[in-house]
Amino acid sequence: MQSNTTSSSINLAKTYAAELLPQNQQNWEGTKRFLEEIVKILLEYINEENRRESKILDFHHPAEMQKLIDLSIPDNPCTLEELLQDCQKVLRLGVRTGHPRFFNQISCGLDLISMAGEWLTATANTNMFTYEIAPVFILMEKEVTKKMAELIGWQDSDAIFAPGGAISNMYAMNAARHARFPRCKPLGQGDLPTLCIFTSEDSHYSIKGAATVMGIGTDNCFNIPTDPSGRMIPEALEERIIQCKKDGMEPFFVCATAGTTVYGAWDPISQIADICDRHKLWLHVDAAWGGGLLLSPEYRHKLYGIERANSVTWNPHKLMGALLQCSACFIKQEGLLFQTNQMSADYLFQQDKPYDVSFDTGDKAMQCGRHNDIFKLWLMWRSKGMTGYRRQINRLMDLAAYFTARIRETEGYELVIDPPEFLNVCFWYIPPSLRNVEKAERNARLEKIAPKIKAKMMERGTTMVGYQPDKQRPNFFRMIISNQAITKEDLDFLIREIIAIGSEL
């Protein structure tokens, strides 16, 4: 990217933001020059991030980090040159989450079409509450959620994009409570029986979180046991529901997880739906992570029964690779989101507007202002089409199978769950020094291995993968294969790297 001569003549080291647009209408050239310099920095970052030999991070402890960058708010403005240096420094000291060997979170990778979409979203800088100020994006949200609802297996339904899966789950739980007890909206919970909800012990903590905010209470959120693969045991669910009723409580909400956070397990939705039918309970499917599999005709059977849900959470910022954040909550009963959340603010949702105000989504939302999370998804989806997504997701599943096979066959590695059912591959690395140790002692010492390897990995900056303990299982690694940039070589690299770090422990 070269600047033309006019704009090159601007001295960024002596120019301030106040001299650019929009404050100074005359200085388009300076404005353009500054933004082009920003883009140059971003392009360099993207190029570097995609090179495998680049480090993912330069790890610094918080106290050191504070010495490496001046984060203070100054009395006087910084020059444009200083701002550009700030940008470079921030990127240099950050973690390259789009690096092909960053396996640390469920949301990995940097889809550049989605990123371009987010740049445009920033520039358009509008708010999703009314058709009046976001006409195209509102229609886009309608179109895309319709497509997603069809993939779930629904015809007429309702949906809203929300800031992350935790809030989407809260939308669902709140709609469920409203559907059963509409009087809770005016009167509060004081008037209701003791509500209780059910979710697997391996489900995401945001279900408990929503129960807390909503005044239901964590003790009334029952953790249903899972089988050794991490799937909810339906019989245990039904027993618990019956017990709660006997205890005088009011069950109203069951969450089935489609793709659990740690193991990537699939709760048996169809069996759970039968139980919900019998007991007249709201079925929510938290498919924040697993929802993307609906795009693959080869694998969508793993979500068999999802069409029987009353609500679904699905985060395109996970398996589909959209930029953060991009999460949607789907509600089967049309109109319910509106009934649940409507507060009728006159200043926003006037009924005497010149267009069909049913397109104003604001009164369906728990928030007032709502970020535009649709464009980055829409543009990316168009760049791949249905066929491209199918290919991308099937390829990730193939890579997970490859990695699983490599773990199985490589000495010192052990799968936590065999076979893994999704893109989470959980495993231990057992250093030679522990291989012939008796089990109880081995487990006690194994607990410390993953944190040590991870710490060293972060120092080396070559790759990143998460770890955690679970119930009786000592700390293990959770490999996530969701970044479309991953190749078999990257997976081989991780296996070698862990051995290189861990074999002497």
Add this chain to the structure above:
Amino acid sequence: MQSNTTSSSINLAKTYAAELLPQNQQNWEGTKRFLEEIVKILLEYINEENRRESKILDFHHPAEMQKLIDLSIPDNPCTLEELLQDCQKVLRLGVRTGHPRFFNQISCGLDLISMAGEWLTATANTNMFTYEIAPVFILMEKEVTKKMAELIGWQDSDAIFAPGGAISNMYAMNAARHARFPRCKPLGQGDLPTLCIFTSEDSHYSIKGAATVMGIGTDNCFNIPTDPSGRMIPEALEERIIQCKKDGMEPFFVCATAGTTVYGAWDPISQIADICDRHKLWLHVDAAWGGGLLLSPEYRHKLYGIERANSVTWNPHKLMGALLQCSACFIKQEGLLFQTNQMSADYLFQQDKPYDVSFDTGDKAMQCGRHNDIFKLWLMWRSKGMTGYRRQINRLMDLAAYFTARIRETEGYELVIDPPEFLNVCFWYIPPSLRNVEKAERNARLEKIAPKIKAKMMERGTTMVGYQPDKQRPNFFRMIISNQAITKEDLDFLIREIIAIGSEL
């Protein structure tokens, strides 16, 4: 921006996203070319948006709009050329919220430094839950919220950026409930007395919204009357609190608004704080809109007493002009956010990490994943410094005074509240045909004037300003002067334009 010869040779009309990074590591030139083309489109948009003669929008009803752009998700991928055309079309059909004559919302304008910050945020694409993957941004959030807390008048305190003011208000209410009744977290509200909260009838609807989600109920959210300028009447608040106690309810939360949505009124925080002290109630100040005035030594007295609050909502995406979304919730009691929201997910918040895990903010949050909303604010603030913001905000206050004077002196205009106290200037335009009509009839007919003018304004696409009715007042315009691009000429233009449209009605 010119592309170099290598990248120019790529035929965008025959290239697909799958041929770019990160899928195809070899094609950096093509990737760069595509992103540069995107930037070219965005720069053109910014340039055009800032020209006053550009239209703010081309209004189309939803049905027409759907014919003007293909929003469908195709089976097969679109070419890069098609994606670029999509971007152009989306921008062309959208509303230019950064146009200097877009006065329609409280969040107006496009600060280009903040926008550059958001571009970088998209490229860095990380998540705010742990220091592990967002080290710089986590420290930045700490630094900036410390500065903001100091402006509030606090030393040690806690804060979190949240997706919009409504969620920030919910954070505050939830923390308040937890502070008073920690047992609500495990046991839910069933066990508690009937909670009730108080907010002015002119406050934002998200207070009621939070009460609904939290299971408190809208009937237990008491609207305290306001004086003719829109300020809460403290005596009415205290009466209501006493009455609620007599009725066996449990008051626990009072919201004072600093800058109401419609009138920009300032509740008397200090007097309200006295009442909260007497009755031992949590005082929340919703300064989503007015908080920015703390940056002006000349005007910060309007928030006198805010340091006595237990919690504060402050949205930098409003008066400070940060890109959407940027909202923070401040809690005076250190550690309370953590106690309220902590769910201790092992897979994210391991205690055996190699760094000081008190820097992991995830367990303070209601969400799990949290968007990075700090960088766009930090970079913009550094570009202005404290002095620049002071100047910018004082200038907006001067412009509001100018506009108010012009409304007062121009025939046919009438202020709804005189004098306005902030950057909201509410007014009627009374067409000649209504000027000598008896009051009741005039008001009835006036109700229809603003919607008609607004509809015509949107057709012309020259400017946009919001309207609403309020209590006994017929529809009036709410002018908002928050965009730093506004000049006196723009204000004169609005006055002329409304006359041009409305004088024949």
